[in-house]
Amino acid sequence: MTAAASTDIVTGSINRGWAARIAARTGGGALRIFLIVVALVWLIPTFGLLIESLRDPAQYANGGWWDAITHPAQLTFSNYSALLKTSAITGSFWNTVEITVPATILVVLIGAAAGYAFAWLEFPGRDALFLVVIGLLVVPIQIALIPVVKLYSALGISGSILSVVIFHVAFGLPFAIFLLRNYFSGIPRDLMEAARMDGATEGRIFFRIVLPLGLPAIASLAIFQFLWVWNDLLVALIFTDSSSQPLTVALASQTRQFGSSIDVLAPGAFLSLIVPLAVFMFFQRFFVEGVMAGSVK
Amino acid sequence: MTQQPGEPIADGPAVGSAVLVADAPTTGSDGRAGKPPRELGQARWLSIIFLGPALILLAVIVLYPLVYSAVRSLFDDGPAGTTGGFVGLRNYGSVFTDPSTFRAVKNNIIWILVAPTVITIVGLIFAVLSERIRWSSAFKLVLFMPMAISFLASGVTFELIYSDQPSRGLANAVTVGIRDTFSSPSLYPETHIRTGGSFTGSASSGYTTTKAYSPGTPVLIPMVGLSLTSPPKGLVSAQPPSTGPGLNGVVWNDFRRGGGGTVGKVDPGELGLKGVHVQALQDGKVVASTTADAKGDFSFPGLTSATYQVKLPASNFAPPFNGLSWLGPNLITPSIMIAYLWVYAGFAMVLLAAGMAAIPRDALEAARIDGATEWQVFRRVTAPLLAPVLLVVFVTLVINVLKIFDIVFVISSGAGANGKYADVLATQLFNAYGQQRYGIASAIGVVLVLVVVPFMALNIRRFRREQR
Structure with a gap:
């Protein structure tokens, strides 16, 4: 808008008469209203889920969640208190944590080590190997389900949390290596040489120089991986059993009786989104970077 | 791989790996051509430590399944x-x-x-x-x-x-709301013609009289099924049609609260169906149309010469719009x-x-x-x-x-x-x-x-x- 104003000074009113100016001004108002409406439309689904999760489930048959705005008496915490007493749901919530945290840490550690090797260690066939790793980005997880299920049952770890973690780590690695190798190779060569001259071991260089300097990339990677695993449904559907299933699987099994399970589904879904949402709010910049960088998966 | 170093977005604010890479000086990849930093044997041993876990996982969980599935x-x-x-x-x-x-x-x-x-x-x-x-x-x-x-x-x-239910689903609540704003819903979705009368058709196709009426003979159209416990607002008792010029008739609910009355006759207390659309047909073609008044009366003052059939189009009885099956x-x-x-x-x-x-x-x-x-x-x-x-x-x-x-x-x-x-x-x-x-x-x-x-x-x- 300021650019348009400065144009006026240069070109005078030849290009922009009073009509155009009024159009621009009212257009600005219309634009603002339009974007406010868009923002509201984008907020409404989540807001609706929140309200529904706080409503007496008996009311679901009678009317939509918006009824609760005019009848606040419909709101209650009983869904949540009932949900937190359901061991299947609380158990699956902790399963989600137990799957997500190690899967995130391991991808960062293993990916960073490999990224460092690809960026700073000399060994024959390095570039070709790196290309193969990048090439593995094309492999959709769907293709690995059957063979890995068979592999896990041969190893005797079927249905365990460990089995899900291993799967997530392996499929997180191509992207992690790709991202961190690029970032690490931007570390000044002089810094690395100096450390090596001083006799630092590669392990020391890795932990004392590479990891701290790579922190921004690592943060983005960690948030992306955390989000990916926390929100995953497909992998957990295949590899977990009733004792190790995460929240997404526990809830997905309820969607077939959507209407009658709304008292579990709505608060459960809200419970599952509140953690990534908090991460989003607190680490906005890394979050956006992580999602953007990882969108290739 | 969505965005890589050197892309235009690299200069953008706080987005993507591009920013990450752009943050770091770019001496990396080409500066690495110098002499190996360690003895080759030691470097190879180190690479195995650093790369080993990643390569094993990738080979077993990603690469092997690819081959397995291709064969399987x-x-x-x-x-x-x-x-x-x-x-x-x-x-x-x-x-x-x-x-x-x-x-x-x-x-x-x-x-x-x-x-x-x-x-x-x-x-x-x-x-x-x-x-x-x-x-x-x-x-x-x-x-x-x-x-x-x-x-x-x-x-x-x-x-x-x-x-699906408009009362529950936001999408249908909105579509029904919009639709009802621009086209009024039908007035009498639950009413239908009294069976045994001289009519053909159904609520979904509209009702047509089997015989043709000449002006002067009142057209009686008895309906039933109106909710008497909560009738639409503004309905009053029907009256036998007045005899004006042209074709006349009355459309009413041939049943009153508490029962009684004669079938096919306008009895006191039976409600006229205000607002019903009525068409006059000549040789199957619509020649005039009108709307019943508060007492259920309708008239076609212009129709004086021939005989006409009377039709109540289906729009009168259309079931209420309940939204889309999303x-x-x-x-x-x-x-x-x-x-x-x-x-x-x-x-x-x-x-x-x-x-x-x-x-x-x-x-x-x-x-x-x-x-x-x-x-x-x-x-x-x-x-x-x-x-x-x-x-x-x-x-x-x-x-x-x-x-x-x-x-x-x-x-x-x-x-x-x-x-x-x-x-x-x-x-x-x-x-x-x-x-x-x-x-x-x-x-x-x-x-x-x-x-x-x-x-x-x-x-x-x-x-x-x-x-x-």
Whole structure:
């Protein structure tokens, strides 16, 4: 808008008469209203889920969640208190944590080590190997389900949390290596040489120089991986059993009786989104970077 | 690989790995040609330590299954998940001939044709418009938020919206509201003609008198079924039709509270059906139409000469509009696409906005000074400079849409029997897996890889180019 104003000074009113100016001004108002409406439309689904999760489930048959705005008496915490007493749901919530945290840490550690090797260690066939790793980005997880299920049952770890973690780590690695190798190779060569001259071991260089300097990339990677695993449904559907299933699987099994399970589904879904949402709010910049960088998966 | 070092968005604010890489000085890849830092043997030993865990996991969990599935897809399925004999490419043939799998293929094609294009365009529009407001970062935050939410939660959220009953589902509450604003609902959906009278037709086709009336003979149209406990507002008792010029008649509810009265006769206390549309037919053609007044009376003063049949068109009795079946066979895929748009529009917008921020201000200013309109500036300067980022967004969405699973799975399983109309390749693979049809499941998986490869190759090639 300021650019348009400065144009006026240069070109005078030849290009922009009073009509155009009024159009621009009212257009600005219309634009603002339009974007406010868009923002509201984008907020409404989540807001609706929140309200529904706080409503007496008996009311679901009678009317939509918006009824609760005019009848606040419909709101209650009983869904949540009932949900937190359901061991299947609380158990699956902790399963989600137990799957997500190690899967995130391991991808960062293993990916960073490999990224460092690809960026700073000399060994024959390095570039070709790196290309193969990048090439593995094309492999959709769907293709690995059957063979890995068979592999896990041969190893005797079927249905365990460990089995899900291993799967997530392996499929997180191509992207992690790709991202961190690029970032690490931007570390000044002089810094690395100096450390090596001083006799630092590669392990020391890795932990004392590479990891701290790579922190921004690592943060983005960690948030992306955390989000990916926390929100995953497909992998957990295949590899977990009733004792190790995460929240997404526990809830997905309820969607077939959507209407009658709304008292579990709505608060459960809200419970599952509140953690990534908090991460989003607190680490906005890394979050956006992580999602953007990882969108290739 | 969405955005790599050196892309235009690298200069944009706080977005993507591009920023990460741009933060660090770029002496890396070409500066590494110097002498090996350690003895070769030691370096090799070190590389094994650093690379070992990653390579083992990748080989066992990613690479081996790829080979396994490629081989397994060539074999038949024995009973209970065992491997049958070698069948060559027959499983691939089944992917395109089996009706349910082929429906998934078609749905996937629809997804590819529609979703990435629409989301990229919507993202672009939002990116362009949000540049002009002061609270653009808040706007971006709101639109980006769904990216944090699992498809499970989004699926549940949108099932609440798509619920069939207008009283429950937001989508139908809105459509019914809009529709009722622009066209008034029918007045008497539950009434119908008294049986045994001289009428043909039904509530859904409209009622026509079997005999023709001449002016002067009143047309009596007895209806029943009006809710007497809560009748529509403004109804009063019907009266036998007045005898004016032309064709006259009365349409009324031939039943009063408490019963009594004579069938086919206007008795006191029986309500006239105000507002009913009445048509006069001559030789089957509509020659005049009118509306019943408060007492149920209608008249065609202009019709004086011939004989006429009288028709009550079906619009009088149309059942109330109850909204669309969003999760029905026809709309379920578009409905899921809308949910997907809700998730990904912010993603496209943030990437594109970063790309636009990287366009040199000078170019835009110069065009404006030369007298270009805002549209010309966008069309001739912004769009061409933004093309690489548009491609990144589009290709990324294509890759994601090809593999789409979660949101289709969640919404379709909530849609009951209609869920199968939303099937895509990935859900079909999951179904085949559940039925222990591993041959066909492997074939679907290989098809998925094959269709993803060209798009991934595009991304990887660009990345390689930018590395030099």
